Amino acid sequence: MLEKLAVNAKVNMVYVETILKIIGIAYIAEFATQITKDAGQGAIASKIELAGKILILAMSIPILTVLIETIIKLIPS
Secondary structure (H helix, E strand, O other), rough: HHHHHHHOOOOHHHHHHHHHHHHHHHHHHHHHHHHHHOOOOOOHHHHHHHHHHHHHHHHHHHHHHHHHHHHHOOOOO
């Protein structure tokens, strides 16, 4: 279904796959954080949150690059 929507919207599937991976990382990191907090390990929970944020940032770089390039093209020179 998502592939059909992406094709109809003329969006590159690489971006859709990347966004889905980012969403997955966010859910897994949040789940792991909550488990470690419930176990009384707040310090480890904060490290898991940080690792999740770094992974999300690293995976979003190609999307951010395309977004910035598109904005630059829209600005009159």
